[in-house]
Amino acid sequence: MIVTPSEESIASNHDCRAALARSFQGVRWSMTRCSQGLRVLCGALFLAGLLAGCEQAEDPRVLVLRGSTMGTNYSVQIVEPSAALDRDALAEQINARLADITTLMSTYQPGSELSRFNNADVTEWFLVSPELEAVVEAAQAVSEASAGAFDVTVGPLVNLWGFGPSPRIEDLPSAGDIQAARARVGWRQLEVQAQPPALRKSRPDLYVDLSAIAKGYAVDQLAGLVESHGIVDYLVEIGGELRGRGVNGHGEPWRIAIERPDAGQRAVFQVVALRDLGMATSGDYRNFVEIDGQRYSHTIDPATGRPVGHRLASVTVLADDCMQADAWATALLVLGPERGLALAEQRGLAALFIEHAREAADGDAFVTQATAAFGALSVSH
Numbered sequence: 001m002i003v004t005p006s007e008e009s010i011a012s013n014h015d016c017r018a019a020l021a022r023s024f025q026g027v028r029w030s031m032t033r034c035s036q037g038l039r040v041l042c043g044a045l046f047l048a049g050l051l052a053g054c055e056q057a058e059d060p061r062v063l064v065l066r067g068s069t070m071g072t073n074y075s076v077q078i079v080e081p082s083a084a085l086d087r088d089a090l091a092e093q094i095n096a097r098l099a100d101i102t103t104l105m106s107t108y109q110p111g112s113e114l115s116r117f118n119n120a121d122v123t124e125w126f127l128v129s130p131e132l133e134a135v136v137e138a139a140q141a142v143s144e145a146s147a148g149a150f151d152v153t154v155g156p157l158v159n160l161w162g163f164g165p166s167p168r169i170e171d172l173p174s175a176g177d178i179q180a181a182r183a184r185v186g187w188r189q190l191e192v193q194a195q196p197p198a199l200r201k202s203r204p205d206l207y208v209d210l211s212a213i214a215k216g217y218a219v220d221q222l223a224g225l226v227e228s229h230g231i232v233d234y235l236v237e238i239g240g241e242l243r244g245r246g247v248n249g250h251g252e253p254w255r256i257a258i259e260r261p262d263a264g265q266r267a268v269f270q271v272v273a274l275r276d277l278g279m280a281t282s283g284d285y286r287n288f289v290e291i292d293g294q295r296y297s298h299t300i301d302p303a304t305g306r307p308v309g310h311r312l313a314s315v316t317v318l319a320d321d322c323m324q325a326d327a328w329a330t331a332l333l334v335l336g337p338e339r340g341l342a343l344a345e346q347r348g349l350a351a352l353f354i355e356h357a358r359e360a361a362d363g364d365a366f367v368t369q370a371t372a373a374f375g376a377l378s379v380s381h
Helices: 007-011 087-105 113-119 130-145 155-160 175-183 214-227 322-347 372-377
Strands: 045-048 062-069 072-079 190-193 198-201 234-238 241-245 254-259 268-274 277-283 288-291 294-297 312-319 350-356 366-370
Touching (some): 062 087, 072 087, 087 130, 087 214, 130 198, 130 322, 214 234, 241 254, 254 277, 254 312, 268 277, 268 312, 268 350, 277 322, 312 322, 312 372, 322 350
Antiparallel strands (some): 062 072, 234 241, 254 268, 288 294, 312 350, 350 366
16 A cells, blocks of 8 residues: 555645755645654644754644754653643753763763673673663563564674764675674673663673664653653654654644655655554665665664665554654564564554555555554554
8 A cells, every 4th residue: 555645734734944954845844943853743743753853833832842862852742731830840850861861871972881881891790770771671572572683782783884983884894794793793692680780791792782772762751751740741752753642732632744765855654643652663764875876774684784675664663652662663674574564463563664666657666564553553644
């Protein structure tokens, strides 16, 4: 099935220009400026993979708090906040909570707890915070359920292919280099225990990167923080991962637009209604390298040590919490359209698969497949 947004629904919105000097063609937005992440349409519609810090038209019904974190931006929208809510205090709490998570889980901060574990030249148990233990435990559970398609130890391969902190590569890695990096990769080489909270490597040069799950965890943490203030209608987003509860400023479910997975343009592909759920999208269309005319995705298959080569362009997952949606979106993207869909159906996951069409005779380059659970939870615009 090919799904595209109606021209009428798109044309009814106002202009929104992308930050980073990248225009978003074919869609009119209600925001004046947005950076990469999600975007709000008419104060209610978000584009997964496209808002993070939007400057919104004045709306007394909605309080918007925004800032930077984890190399991207965040946005917290609260509908009709109580007059008793101390907005400055809440903003400070949000920033402090995000700073705490970064200090625990960043691979870019040498002094973070995760970096200290990665740099420790030991194979003994390494005591960590309960938070880091909980996120690694959740990651390991998805790794086991996906037969290793999701693997937080894949960092050496990601770096080898030029998608880590190092500069982008100009030549393909050699077979020997790939084999050497693969020896350092494998979720079974990482152990986790809850009491006392600790991690252990089976080899001292194991490298753990939580970038495919930590943003989802942070979204859930901000959602809990917002709810602790008695707020029941909100939407939290960090770098394209989000969680919504209740209704938007118009009294309707939050409407989230999934981006068309096309590197050459930015447009709405499909809209879903989000209420009391987390949502994450992984795709191959924004972060890639081209070498000798061949495109290589940033999504690395731990089983081969190479970027995925199937036709799957993006996967969107809905789940009770954003951390699970975040991890499973990556796992299913690695697995591809056939194996990913089969596993998602087997586990009852709500997932939408957008695949590059083999033939585009009807003028569209994509086809979609969705699990039964996704159809039950989402509502097209």
